[in-house]
């Protein structure tokens with residue numbers, strides 16, 4: 242018996258959802274791209290926001306101690322990360338936090354490394370800050386992304402990399418990195434004096450029994466050169482409330498981060514976001530558990546259908562609700578694939594090339610949508626890309 246509603250299709254056109262823009266022009270379109278979910282939040286969230294709205298004042302509010310406590314409790318119980326209140330820096334988003342970290346820990350022209358393919362704002366943030374972008378390709382080992390650690394060390398050393406932005410769990414590959422992999426990443430940074438930013442926004446979405454290992458849980462020693470970025474927004478479908486947090490136990494690193502944040506005037510954060518984050522972390526666990534079973538069902542359906550009935554290669558994710566699809570077997574030009582998907586199949590997916598050059602012939606599909614929509618999308622994909 243399910244307690245929450247993951248089957249109704251919410252009216253997202255009414256809120257002008259970016260993901261649903263194209264559906265306004267053509268109601269046949271199924272939008273399975275941007276990483277938010279076509280699910281309602283749990284009812285207690287709506288009630289908390291309604292109660293807040295009843296006070297009818299939306300001025301400058303300070304974050305409450307109870308918000309910090311909720312973050313500390315969540316991190317301790319869910320991820321075995323022990324942080325003090327002062328280690329937590331609130332900021333409006335993980336992407337803004339990445340930009341702040343780039344400014345705090347590097348100068349113009351310094352090298353910053355990312356593993357590609359990866360969430361597109363990583364590369365954009367580095368290049369727009371006029372830092373040198375160094376990319377280390379993940380290795381697709383039979384549908385499983387892996388890090389080539391020898392090449393990674395070479396890339397760090399040869400380019401005198403100052404900062405490494407790591408995506409854990411990984412978007413778009415859905416890897417939930419093992420403890421051993423996290424140790425290797427961190428030890429290479431320690432050895433070569435590289436700052437490490439671990440973007441753990443997908444931390445709560447480890448699926449199929451996989452365990453997310455936060456960098457700060459793996460070893461507290463890493464705090465001397467590393468920080469973790471996370472939020473409740475991805476997990477609980479609150480991205481529009483603009484709220485996230487950086488965990489920075491090292492006082493020197495934290496000061497550098499907060500100075501850069503202040504220089505950008507990014508130290509004031511959405512008050513509705515404060516409330517949404519606290520409510521999610523205090524009362525959302527039950528909903529999250531159910532969400533994860535829904536995501537696992539959707540991922541299994543997609544993987545089984547596409548493997549049995551098409552030649553699309555599916556990178557089955559260990560976490561997140563994002564699936565990396567490889568259409569290379571069809572021998573169709575990448576741009577033409579994009580056209581077919583959008584115009585003929587009427588599916589909006591994320592174009593793989595935006596994640597890095599490795600993304601040619603790839604598209605990313607978001608399964609966080611009611612199963613009725615996913616089934617419809619899969620039927621169309623099977624028809625357009627039959628097994629040959």
Ligand SMILES: Cc1ncc(COP(=O)(O)O)c(C=O)c1O
Pocket residue numbers: 276333334335336337360408412440442443472474480484485
């Ligand atoms: C790896 C990663 N980092 C950050 C974000 C977005 O963070 P925010 O909305 O807090 O800026 C996303 C959204 O999909 C993501 O996948």
